[in-house]
Amino acid sequence: MTEDIYQEHILEHFESPYHKGHLAHPTCCHRDKNPLCGDVIELQLKIDASDCVSEAYFDGKGCAISQAAASILCEQIEGKPVAELKDMQAQQMLDLLHVPLTASRQKCGLLAFKVLKTLVYAHETDEPQV
Amino acid sequence: MATSVGTSKFEVAAVRNDFPILNQPLPNGQTLVYLDTGASAQKPLCVIEKLTEVLTHYYSNTHRGIHTLGDLVTTEVEGARETVREFIGAPVVEEIIFTGGTTASINAVAYGWARKFLKPGDEVLLNVMEHHANFVPWQQAAIATGATLRFIPLTSDGQLDLTQLDTVLTDRTKFVAVTGMSNVLGTINPIRELAAKAHAKGALILVDGAQSVPHGPVNVRDLGIDFLVFSGHKIYGPSGIGILWGKSKLLEAMDPFQFGGNMIREVFLESSTWADLPGKFEAGTMPIAEAVGLGAAIQYIQQFDPQAVHAHEMELTAKAFQLLQEIPGVTIYGPGLEHRGSIVSFTVEGVHPHDLADLFNNRGVAIRAGHHCTMPLHEHLNQPATARASFGMYNTLEEVDALAEAILYAKKVFRR
Numbered sequence: 118m119t120e121d122i123y124q125e126h127i128l129e130h131f132e133s134p135y136h137k138g139h140l141a142h143p144t145c146c147h148r149d150k151n152p153l154c155g156d157v158i159e160l161q162l163k164i165d166a167s168d169c170v171s172e173a174y175f176d177g178k179g180c181a182i183s184q185a186a187a188s189i190l191c192e193q194i195e196g197k198p199v200a201e202l203k204d205m206q207a208q209q210m211l212d213l214l215h216v217p218l219t220a221s222r223q224k225c226g227l228l229a230f231k232v233l234k235t236l237v238y239a240h241e242t243d244e245p246q247v
Numbered sequence: 248m249a250t251s252v253g254t255s256k257f258e259v260a261a262v263r264n265d266f267p268i269l270n271q272p273l274p275n276g277q278t279l280v281y282l283d284t285g286a287s288a289q290k291p292l293c294v295i296e297k298l299t300e301v302l303t304h305y306y307s308n309t310h311r312g313i314h315t316l317g318d319l320v321t322t323e324v325e326g327a328r329e330t331v332r333e334f335i336g337a338p339v340v341e342e343i344i345f346t347g348g349t350t351a352s353i354n355a356v357a358y359g360w361a362r363k364f365l366k367p368g369d370e371v372l373l374n375v376m377e378h379h380a381n382f383v384p385w386q387q388a389a390i391a392t393g394a395t396l397r398f399i400p401l402t403s404d405g406q407l408d409l410t411q412l413d414t415v416l417t418d419r420t421k422f423v424a425v426t427g428m429s430n431v432l433g434t435i436n437p438i439r440e441l442a443a444k445a446h447a448k449g450a451l452i453l454v455d456g457a458q459s460v461p462h463g464p465v466n467v468r469d470l471g472i473d474f475l476v477f478s479g480h481k482i483y484g485p486s487g488i489g490i491l492w493g494k495s496k497l498l499e500a501m502d503p504f505q506f507g508g509n510m511i512r513e514v515f516l517e518s519s520t521w522a523d524l525p526g527k528f529e530a531g532t533m534p535i536a537e538a539v540g541l542g543a544a545i546q547y548i549q550q551f552d553p554q555a556v557h558a559h560e561m562e563l564t565a566k567a568f569q570l571l572q573e574i575p576g577v578t579i580y581g582p583g584l585e586h587r588g589s590i591v592s593f594t595v596e597g598v599h600p601h602d603l604a605d606l607f608n609n610r611g612v613a614i615r616a617g618h619h620c621t622m623p624l625h626e627h628l629n630q631p632a633t634a635r636a637s638f639g640m641y642n643t644l645e646e647v648d649a650l651a652e653a654i655l656y657a658k659k660v661f662r663r
């Protein structure tokens with residue numbers, strides 16, 4: 118049964134997300150889409166002089182899993198060094214959700230993580246962001 | 248050959264008995280409520296047994312081996328071709344081409360006809376309700392040839408707006424590609440009228456029958472169309488097999504789309520000539536058992552009175568309409584019952600279609616969520632995704648109740 122994927126904490130993050138909105142002056146931002154279902158996540162990061170994420174905001178549209186995952190991710194990564202986030206594994210993201218996702222729903226659960234990966238890797242190479 | 252057409256009385260309980268998957272629990276023990284026939288239909292036992300028969304008793308390659316099995320299997324494949332011909336009312340069996348499916352059939356025309364005959368300034372007429380399979384091949388052919396795409400606008404309830412047809416169907420229109428039935432809105436398009444108008448402008452018309460052919464008898468001569476394409480898997484037959492029907496004259500003028508074995512007449516070092524129809528468009532080894540299985544699927548549905556099947560499917564659709572309209576926050580897309588087939592796409596305020604599908608699945612209710620390969624249509628509807636229930640001949644009124652209950656349940660989980 119997949120009923121348990123809509124647990125209280127997921128629905129709470131979906132309904133009252135952490136840091137949903139925009140930063141006035143983000144260091145970097147990136148947006149990606151899950152082409153199958155149309156979930157969209159944009160992440161905005163403020164990265165301080167010591168290469169730590171000081172603030173993380175997201176905006177997006179889509180299913181509860183994709184949006185809750187973005188909220189949970191923003192909460193988790195604040196204060197973390199970019200180098201550490203580069204090492205973060207997809208499984209760690211899935212573990213943060215505390216609910217079992219089938220292969221098809223993992224795409225939703227990992228969308229924000231994918232956007233984060235693009236950002237932290239671009240940060241090192243200092244490529245301009247779209 | 249075909250059993251006498253449309254003789255059995257239609258009884259859904261008897262029909263369900265013919266489909267093994269509907270008579271066993273899901274792997275998790277739940278009862279399946281299969282409302283995703285628009286994506287792919289379940290298979291009756293006679294189709295499953297036919298596949299087994301081919302593979303067990305006379306499987307070999309077609310048209311090749313001078314041996315007993317080769318003769319047997321070729322007879323079966325050619326018998327299936329004749330079944331398809333009769334089913335769609337094609338004048339000659341050589342016009343029935345076995346392909347991998349609707350997508351492969353459309354590409355064969357978009358390459359073989361469009362890229363050969365379209366010129367800069369020519370126009371191809373589409374509309375935004377088309378499945379990507381009947382959209383992207385034309386878009387790409389237009390890019391390759393310098394032709395222009397035009398679009399028949401949709402009315403606010405999701406029908407082709409024929410009052411605008413004269414603006415978009417012009418003397419420059421060379422080709423009209425249109426679906427017989429929308430896989431999202433359920434809209435049934437007025438093909439006969441479109442064909443007459445296209446021909447009056449000297450344009451050809453291809454009908455994507457992926458959704459329409461499974462839900463009612465089609466007669467290509469009656470409709471007055473030039474090409475018809477459909478897939479085996481949506482008409483209770485195997486996947487990996489589909490049909491391209493075209494008028495002989497057009498198929499003969501077209502270039503082949505794929506090259507290789509079976510499709511040639513003679514091969515020289517520097518050039519080749521092509522086999523007669525249908526071989527010219529059947530390069531390589533075809534899906535052999537699947538072609539025979541498609542014949543069996545068509546014979547299966549031919550035993551029912553098409554009017555009775557249609558009436559049953561529309562009763563399900565009407566009930567879904569009624570129940571869903573009563574639920575606050577539910578929006579149904581597409582036209583009223585008199586202009587649609589047995590597909591109902593909807594959204595529920597505050598619950599994303601993906602979450603709906605997931606929660607439905609908790610109750611064994613299988614629907615589809617997403618853009619259903621119609622991104623331009625979802626852009627037009629201003630919805631990133633919709634949920635879709637689609638009914639086949641084996642669905643029951645109780646299963647429509649299960650659909651409505653699943654929506655209520657999802658709303659409860661999402662505190663709506």
Ligand SMILES: Cc1ncc(COP(=O)(O)O)c(C=O)c1O
Binds near residue numbers: 381426428429430
């Ligand atoms: C209207 C329509 N056209 C084309 C297709 C593509 O069919 P296939 O995937 O069998 O090639 C589908 C099925 O998804 C469809 O619903």
